[in-house]
Amino acid sequence: MTGRWAARLHLPTLAVAAVVVAGWFLLSWRYGAFILPSPLAVLHGLVEIVRSGEVWKHTGASLARIAVGFGGAVLVAVGMGLVAFLSRTARVVVDDLLAVLNSTSVFVWIVLSIIWFGLSSWAPIFTTFMITLPVVASNLVEGVQSVARRLLEMGDVYRLSGREKFRAIVVPSIVPYLVAGMKVGFGLALKVSVMAEIFGVTTGIGYVMNYSREILATQMVFVWALVMILVMMATDKLVFDTVTRRLTRWR
Amino acid sequence: MAVALEVSGVGKDFLIPVIDSVSFAVEAGDFVCLLGPNGCGKTTLLRIVGGLEAPSRGAVTLGGEPVVGTGRHTRKVGVVFQEDRLLPWRTLRENVELVQKPLGADAATRRRTADRYLRLAGLGGFEDYYPAHVSGGMRQRTAIARALAIEPDLLLMDEPFGALDAQNRRIMQNEVRRIWRETGRTILFVTHAIEEAVAIGTTLIMLSARPARIRTLVRNDGRVERAKLIDDLNTMIMEEVERQQSGGAPGS
Numbered sequence: 001m002t003g004r005w006a007a008r009l010h011l012p013t014l015a016v017a018a019v020v021v022a023g024w025f026l027l028s029w030r031y032g033a034f035i036l037p038s039p040l041a042v043l044h045g046l047v048e049i050v051r052s053g054e055v056w057k058h059t060g061a062s063l064a065r066i067a068v069g070f071g072g073a074v075l076v077a078v079g080m081g082l083v084a085f086l087s088r089t090a091r092v093v094v095d096d097l098l099a100v101l102n103s104t105s106v107f108v109w110i111v112l113s114i115i116w117f118g119l120s121s122w123a124p125i126f127t128t129f130m131i132t133l134p135v136v137a138s139n140l141v142e143g144v145q146s147v148a149r150r151l152l153e154m155g156d157v158y159r160l161s162g163r164e165k166f167r168a169i170v171v172p173s174i175v176p177y178l179v180a181g182m183k184v185g186f187g188l189a190l191k192v193s194v195m196a197e198i199f200g201v202t203t204g205i206g207y208v209m210n211y212s213r214e215i216l217a218t219q220m221v222f223v224w225a226l227v228m229i230l231v232m233m234a235t236d237k238l239v240f241d242t243v244t245r246r247l248t249r250w251r
Numbered sequence: 252m253a254v255a256l257e258v259s260g261v262g263k264d265f266l267i268p269v270i271d272s273v274s275f276a277v278e279a280g281d282f283v284c285l286l287g288p289n290g291c292g293k294t295t296l297l298r299i300v301g302g303l304e305a306p307s308r309g310a311v312t313l314g315g316e317p318v319v320g321t322g323r324h325t326r327k328v329g330v331v332f333q334e335d336r337l338l339p340w341r342t343l344r345e346n347v348e349l350v351q352k353p354l355g356a357d358a359a360t361r362r363r364t365a366d367r368y369l370r371l372a373g374l375g376g377f378e379d380y381y382p383a384h385v386s387g388g389m390r391q392r393t394a395i396a397r398a399l400a401i402e403p404d405l406l407l408m409d410e411p412f413g414a415l416d417a418q419n420r421r422i423m424q425n426e427v428r429r430i431w432r433e434t435g436r437t438i439l440f441v442t443h444a445i446e447e448a449v450a451i452g453t454t455l456i457m458l459s460a461r462p463a464r465i466r467t468l469v470r471n472d473g474r475v476e477r478a479k480l481i482d483d484l485n486t487m488i489m490e491e492v493e494r495q496q497s498g499g500a501p502g503s
Contacts, residue, residue: 154336157301157328158350158401168349172340250340250381 037219045223061203069128070189081140101134110196119200127196128189136181143177183240254314254404255279261309271462284452285441288492292463293441301330301407329398331408335390337382344378347397368396388419408440424451445484460495
């Protein structure tokens with residue numbers, strides 16, 4: 001029993017964390033609150049924004065933009081996956097297009113989105129969309145290629161209808177790839193949209209982090225970074241891990 | 252209902268001729284074993300009979316109805332492949348239920364039929380297991396139950412026990428023989444193991460080296476002693492293997 005609890009609590013990790021926090025204490029004492037605020041100040045800041053409700057306002061704003069940008073990317077990626085499944089020619093085009101998108105820097109989309117959409121929510125939304133689309137779509141196209149021809153042939157032998165083959169063979173083959181792509185894509189979406197929020201919007205984690213820097217409240221930069229990490233880990237554990245476990249019961 | 256199978260002048264070329272010309276007729280309810288050296292075109296012939304591939308020449312009829320390359324004839328053909336080809340994300344029962352859908356049976360009937368054939372294949376109690384959670388032999392038996400569940404006019408089996416160890420192989424041979432007796436299906440069974448063919452088949456067809464022709468066709472009705480039959484067939488297959496290695500049959 002104790003062994004299992006030790007594993008669940010990641011005791012060695014906790015030990016390392018304790019050492020890091022102790023070092024952090026010493027360094028903050030040496031360099032002062034502007035360069036490196038103490039862990040206590042960060043904890044205090046976190047309690048403050050939770051109490052004032054500010055944490056929900058900015059996290060909510062960031063997540064809403066991600067929902068639109070990343071959600072749109074997932075929809076378009078599913079469309080691309082379908083097209084790639086139906087036609088070999090389309091698959092080549094989609095593959096090449098994704099290779100180009102994958103090689104484009106985040107900064108390109110941030111700058112372009114400011115030029116095109118001005119200082120509005122659409123800038124981070126568009127940036128998130130363009131960055132996560134190739135990640136999710138590449139996974140889906142890979143999934144499409146992995147649909148076993150042998151199983152499809154089995155479907156032909158037993159004269160399953162096209163719809164039945166799609167439902168029973170194609171979709172279950174591809175869904176794990178979609179979920180894996182969405183997991184990576186969501187992590188990227190959070191990082192990228194926050195970056196794009198530095199420009200031109202007045203809500204969101206990215207905005208408030210940059211604002212904290214401007215008013216010299218360095219401890220709040222740490223606080224919001226912590227919020228981001230917590231959101232990330234929570235969605236990973238609560239959403240994606242649960243979905244993946246559900247989908248792979250048969251393994 | 253089991254039906255008669257007629258293969259007339261069937262040949263297949265890929266880049267080279269693989270099957271020269273093969274003709275034989277099988278009566279309804281026969282258990283036919285197709286023998287021959289590795290790579291002589293046994294699987295190709297089975298795929299042509301099953302309508303999975305179109306022949307370059309010749310024709311196949313099932314109960315008098317032509318089998319075309321797309322498999323769109325009205326006869327029901329069940330196929331057991333070398334691998335089980337089960338859907339890993341469906342339970343054993345769901346796998347057997349799925350193939351009955353095109354036959355138009357309602358859900359309750361599908362379930363009853365699935366359970367009946369799973370039991371027949373010795374899988375009672377394992378209906379709700381996923382394929383990954385049962386042994387290879389059980390998966391292959393599920394594939395056989397699936398093929399039987401459509402109550403096929405013809406059952407094609409392509410070295411279905413190739414991946415099994417000797418003991419499981421023996422058990423499965425007995426099972427298939429029993430299922431054949433109980434259901435009376437026409438079976439075409441591809442194997443390269445002569446003892447296996449002699450143990451379970453009623454008609455044995457030996458193909459020659461590539462490009463395949465019929466080397467011999469014997470009724471395994473006990474008129475020829477088993478040991479002698481096995482010896483004769485072994486001699487023949489060794490000749491054909493040698494011929495294939497030295498590059499093709501003479502006179503072709």
